[in-house]
Amino acid sequence: MEFFVQLLIDGLTLGGMYALIALGFTLVYGILLMINFAHAEMFMTGGFIGYGVLNLLGSESTIATVSDTLPFMSFLQSTQPFFTTTAVGFILMMLLTFGISAVLTGLLGITIERFAYRPLRNSPRLCALISALGMSLFLQNFVLLAVGHRMVFPTPEFLANLDAVPLFGAIRIAPIDLIIFITCLVLLFTLDRFVSKTKLGKAMRATSQDKDAAGLMGININSVIALTFFIGPALGAVAGTFFGLKYGVVTFNMGLFPGIKAFTAAVLGGIGNLRGAMLGGFLIGVLEALASGYISIAYRDVITFAILILILIFRPGGLLGESVVEKV
Amino acid sequence: MNKVVAEHQGYLMQATNATIQFGGLRAVDSVNMNIEAGTIVALIGPNGAGKTTFFNLLTGIYTPTEGEILFEGRSVSGKKTHVIADWGISRTFQNIRLFKEMTVLENVMVGRHVRTKSGFFGATFRTPSFRREEKQIQEDAERWLEFVGLIEYANDLASNLPYGAQRRLEIARALATEPKLICLDEPAAGMNESESADLDDLILRIRDELNITVFLIEHDMKVVMNLAEYIYVLDFGKLIAEGLPAEIQSNPAVIEAYLGQDMEAAIKAKRRALLEARGEIAPETTPKPEAAAKDPVMMDSDGVVMVATEDNKEKNDAA
Numbered sequence: 001m002e003f004f005v006q007l008l009i010d011g012l013t014l015g016g017m018y019a020l021i022a023l024g025f026t027l028v029y030g031i032l033l034m035i036n037f038a039h040a041e042m043f044m045t046g047g048f049i050g051y052g053v054l055n056l057l058g059s060e061s062t063i064a065t066v067s068d069t070l071p072f073m074s075f076l077q078s079t080q081p082f083f084t085t086t087a088v089g090f091i092l093m094m095l096l097t098f099g100i101s102a103v104l105t106g107l108l109g110i111t112i113e114r115f116a117y118r119p120l121r122n123s124p125r126l127c128a129l130i131s132a133l134g135m136s137l138f139l140q141n142f143v144l145l146a147v148g149h150r151m152v153f154p155t156p157e158f159l160a161n162l163d164a165v166p167l168f169g170a171i172r173i174a175p176i177d178l179i180i181f182i183t184c185l186v187l188l189f190t191l192d193r194f195v196s197k198t199k200l201g202k203a204m205r206a207t208s209q210d211k212d213a214a215g216l217m218g219i220n221i222n223s224v225i226a227l228t229f230f231i232g233p234a235l236g237a238v239a240g241t242f243f244g245l246k247y248g249v250v251t252f253n254m255g256l257f258p259g260i261k262a263f264t265a266a267v268l269g270g271i272g273n274l275r276g277a278m279l280g281g282f283l284i285g286v287l288e289a290l291a292s293g294y295i296s297i298a299y300r301d302v303i304t305f306a307i308l309i310l311i312l313i314f315r316p317g318g319l320l321g322e323s324v325v326e327k328v
Numbered sequence: 329m330n331k332v333v334a335e336h337q338g339y340l341m342q343a344t345n346a347t348i349q350f351g352g353l354r355a356v357d358s359v360n361m362n363i364e365a366g367t368i369v370a371l372i373g374p375n376g377a378g379k380t381t382f383f384n385l386l387t388g389i390y391t392p393t394e395g396e397i398l399f400e401g402r403s404v405s406g407k408k409t410h411v412i413a414d415w416g417i418s419r420t421f422q423n424i425r426l427f428k429e430m431t432v433l434e435n436v437m438v439g440r441h442v443r444t445k446s447g448f449f450g451a452t453f454r455t456p457s458f459r460r461e462e463k464q465i466q467e468d469a470e471r472w473l474e475f476v477g478l479i480e481y482a483n484d485l486a487s488n489l490p491y492g493a494q495r496r497l498e499i500a501r502a503l504a505t506e507p508k509l510i511c512l513d514e515p516a517a518g519m520n521e522s523e524s525a526d527l528d529d530l531i532l533r534i535r536d537e538l539n540i541t542v543f544l545i546e547h548d549m550k551v552v553m554n555l556a557e558y559i560y561v562l563d564f565g566k567l568i569a570e571g572l573p574a575e576i577q578s579n580p581a582v583i584e585a586y587l588g589q590d591m592e593a594a595i596k597a598k599r600r601a602l603l604e605a606r607g608e609i610a611p612e613t614t615p616k617p618e619a620a621a622k623d624p625v626m627m628d629s630d631g632v633v634m635v636a637t638e639d640n641k642e643k644n645d646a647a
Binding site: 194197198199200201202203205206209210212213214215216217218219220221227 | 387388389408409410413414418419421425426427428429430434437438439440441442443444447448451458461462465501502505
């Protein structure tokens with residue numbers, strides 16, 4: 001039982017990252033009916049940018065000296081003893097790392113759309129697909145040449161010194177897993193609210209359902225598409241940076257497997273369907289963790305994909321594909 | 329291609345020599361048209377005459393290959409559709425194009441997009457002004473639903489509405505963009521008698537209460553003759569007639585156009601009958617084509633000319 005719960009926790013953490021990446025696939029597919037094969041590279045680039053920012057920032061203590069000067073420090077410390085200078089330094093460092101990585105990768109996504117996809121928007125769909133594959137190769141090789149094939153991700157001291165959080169019984173969850181899981185949930189929830197409730201979210205949905213009609217109702221299609229190409233890569237970058245923090249290393253081709261699995265997750269949930277991608281991501285993560293725990297680590301991908309094939313035989317549109325709730 | 333520089337003459341919409349060519353086909357051919365603010369103008373013509381194509385030119389889906397269309401003195405050529413929507417032209421579609429997977433209310437809220445400001449930043453951080461605006465959007469959308477009489481369906485999926493209600497929802501969505509000119513593409517298509525009477529009423533209210541100019545494509549001649557103050561007739565992309573409803577009704581070119589386009593068999597039969605009468609050909613021994621059996625041009629007791637177009641024919645057949 002404990003083993004099972006432990007595997008479940010691993011699976012949900014992994015699944016959260018898959019879900020973040022899968023959203024990028026599904027968002028773009030929903031609007032342009034295109035599989036953005038370069039999206040896995042957004043995850044990778046995000047990881048590398050996160051690596052760069054963390055290196056630039058140095059250790060928490062450097063940030064701590066800055067945060068000491070912040071006016072609200074003493075107030076925070078007085079309310080909670082947890083907020084030591086290093087803790088606040090760590091939080092600031094994470095916010096900066098993830099923020100910068102997400103924004104820069106998002107801008108990269110917009111740039112790629114502008115120059116590699118938009119000129120092909122009225123061409124046959126295969127053209128954009130090939131352009132995406134080209135972008136993917138270009139980005140991998142660019143990172144390989146410009147940065148290196150494998151970078152050791154600095155682990156923040158504060159994080160390394162944190163103890164595992166006991167849940168119940170002997171079950172513990174690593175702090176990084178807890179952070180990943182909570183952040184993923186918050187992001188997924190925010191995105192869901194954004195798409196279903198806000199004006200821009202409605203514009204995205206309207207665009208995905210009928211581009212011409214949306215344009216005639218006053219929606220600027222190009223900016224909606226650009227927004228989509230910002231949100232997807234930004235979420236992918238968050239996943240990439242988490243990947244680096246969790247596994248301690250980023251490589252130029254690290255997008256491959258998480259990318260394939262996230263794409264699978266998007267298809268599993270019903271491509272184009274936001275909640276489907278989230279569900280699919282968590283499902284694939286949990287399946288993978290259970291398969292590697294109970295059957296064999298070596299065969300975990302085989303098992304995961306075999307289950308995927310089975311599900312798609314019986315529900316070709318994906319789990320939430322047919323009764324579409326929220327399509328973007 | 330000599331570019332005509334149109335001079336703005338104070339019309340709300342002014343097309344000068346507007347033309348669009350697809351390969352060898354001039355789908356809209358040198359059309360001159362003026363719409364005065366505050367009027368209800370109809371554009372009629374047989375199927376494939378280029379009416380919807382003209383709407384597409386006006387709303388920015390296509391760019392005229394020659395000539396110019398001015399809206400309030402500004403040329404719509406090459407402008408993006410959302411810019412033209414912002415200027416104040418909105419439209420509905422011949423084949424209903426609602427956002428099917430959104431609720432009725434959400435569809436109308438999308439129409440408010442162009443009249444509201446807050447962007448990504450406000451939405452992400454849910455600033456107070458953003459929240460106020462979201463609330464305002466919803467209230468406005470509800471007001472438009474009330475105007476067209478769909479408020480009780482607000483939370484239904486658009487695709488679940490009955491057909492006539494979907495057409496009215498399209499009108500509500502178009503109104504939500506606060507247009508100065510609303511272009512209705514066959515709003516009465518597929519409606520029954522009472523629905524199309526309600527529609528007449530709604531269109532009049534749009535003009536009288538909201539002071540919005542109405543530009544209407546319609547096959548249902550009853551609707552056209554009831555509403556339109558001025559009529560333009562297109563055939564094969566060319567403007568073949570324009571004038572007051574009474575003038576159009578008795579215009580032989582118009583009747584000819586409808587016959588020629590819609591019921592080739594009918595016109596052949598008529599020609600044959602004419603030639604037979606003149607004695608230029610021998611009377612036909614084979615049975616006449618079926619289409620000739622039903623006269624495509626009818627006149628009701630009010631003297632309104634009813635032309636059997638595809639739509640009307642289907643309706644008649646169904647009845």
